[in-house]
Amino acid sequence: MGELANGGEADVPPRIDTLVSWAVAHGATLHPAVDVYDDAQTGLSFRVKPSAQRPLQPFEPVVRLPTSLALSYLNALADEGPRRFARAFLADAPPHVVGRLFLAKEYLAGTDSFWWPYIQALPQPLEPERWALPPFWPADEAELLEGTNLEASIDKIRRDVEREWTEARELLRQHGDDELSGKALTATLYQWAYCVFSSRSFRAGLVLSEAQLRRLPEGVAVDDFSVLMPLLDVGNHDMTTEVRWDVDDASQTCDFRVGKAHVAGEQIFNNYSMKTNAELLLGYGFMVPPTPDLHNDYTHLRKRTAATPVASDEYLISLRPLSDPSSLLGRSKQTLRFDPATPVLGAFRHVPPDMAWDIFCTLTPPAQRERLMPAAEGGGDDARRDSFVAGRVVGEGRLYLEQTVAVIQHEVLQELERLDETDVEVVGGDWHLLTGNQKLALDYRERCRQVLENTLSAMSQDELLNDVAEEQ
Known part of the structure; x- marks a missing residue:
């Protein structure tokens, strides 16, 4: 040492x-x-x-x-210190916002901050090219992600962070915090604090002691904030x-x-948990390159639901068949588990089996599924799912199978059309003039395109579906 x-x-x-x-x-x-x-x-x-x-x-x-x-929300609860927050402010502000504001205060304190040796090692607020995540890229860089499945998330994060910043400044003003309620808490400083926590923080329950967690006020849960761990x-x-x-x-x-x-x-290496390249780019600013043994390229498709979307409301379309050993993340995210020995229809090899089954269940009520696909005694829906993704259906059931594939194909084509409509062509000799973020965005676009094209190619080559089309 x-x-x-x-x-x-x-x-x-x-x-x-x-x-x-x-x-x-x-x-x-x-x-x-x-x-x-x-x-x-x-x-x-x-x-x-x-x-x-x-x-x-x-x-x-x-x-x-x-x-x-x-460094986290917990430090802002301290009753002593020159940069303490008013108790009324802490009661009104969300814990994750308080943590970011505490980091901003410590940055503004310079060498007087206990955490200055850590903060000075971070990318600095006035160097956005070193820390800005896609929601805060300059417009000419961010526009290259339009038409991808990151566009909506980028817009939501940008709006949420702007709202938090505006509301925080008003709360600080109401509670007499002259340091941050004035010009010091700029939009850029708050964006910087957001990006630092997004790209470097840990879940509180994983890295803090029981004694620290017992200090949480009533009504604040352990997952309501995250924690920065210097050096670690x-x-x-x-x-x-x-x-x-x-x-x-x-x-x-x-x-x-x-x-x-x-x-x-x-x-x-550390392990930030199972995250697709879309999630890594959005929350950390980088992507994992594919190798023969592992790939991380998936397109996120949202389920059709009226509720506020959560992670489980997404399907992951994979660059390679989900049965491929390199599709580690895709298999880990499947909510329905199938017998590994079940052969999967070519049209479903790049999509999670639960997506195909969910669509089929939307098209058919339970009584009809039982009639279309009688299961062996004791098999129930598990056996029906295996039979369906393997294409073991007959008669009218084959028509619903074709409809299910058509729905998936339509969704994938829509994603591809959005990419085409917003596509950007870079003349070969001008590549060196692009910024690092522009190159990253174009790389991501190409990865999305490859996922979608591979999926459509597998569908078009499916022999069973071609047989169904010929019969009709």
Whole structure:
């Protein structure tokens, strides 16, 4: 640890050296074989030192962080300190908004803030090119995501954040907070705080001690806010990595552990949970490139529902067949589980089986399904689902099968048409003139297109459906 604080093997900017030294001075420990370095592809990262004499063993603590270094809504509840909030304001403002405002206050405090060594290591508010997520990109960059399935989410986040900022300023004014109610709390500063929490925070229940969580006021739930964990948040994302955040209530610390061995020079990844490239781009500002072993490209289609949409109201259309081992995330998100041995109709291979079954159930009442697809004794709807996605239907049932495929095909075609209507062509020689965000947006558009075209191609090649068409 001392080597890193003094430069050592790791070639890191002084701002990171400052962060690590501060964290260590306040009780944090970095595994002796681990340092922080600047990776060409992933930026600041953990790794096993190239000079390490032995591998980092599975679940050895990579970082041990005192939970007192965390920054969140909980810190705003403190009764003391020059930047405390009025109790009436805390009672009126949503906890997640309070956390962002607390970060903004600490930023404005500069070197007087306890968290200054952490905050100075973050992308700074006046450097939006380093922190802005798609909802806050400049217009000429954000417009490249129009026509994709991120467009509605981007618009909603932008409007929600603007509303929160406006309402927060009014609440602060009402409760006499002169520091933030005036010109200091700019829209850009609040957007910055939103993006920092979106891209770097942890769920409170995973990383805070029981003693800290007992301080929550009545009516505030543990998932009403998230937490920034200095230094611990250096780890980059790998959704195949098994990780743990072990909180020790006795020592008031949180350990970051990874469930595999790492050799000298190898990067140590965190796991931000199962998130598609659409979710990663929207909430973190990056995407995972496809490999033969793993892809992360899915198009989100919303279920038709009158209720406020939630994650479970989405279907994921996959770049590769869901049966492909590389479609790890798609299979993990399926709400209906099917017998792995069930052969899936070609037309359904890129869509979740529950999407096909839901559409069929919309087209047919239960009594009709029983008549169209009699199940073996004791099989019930589970057996019918397996038969349906495999295309094992006859007579009138085959007509409903074709209608189900037609509905899915229509949805996919609509998504593709939206892409076509908003398409942008870049003349070959001008690619180098594009910003990083523009290249990222165009890359995302192409990934969406490939998902949709692969799905339509599988449908058009389905032999059973072609047979049905010929019969008609």
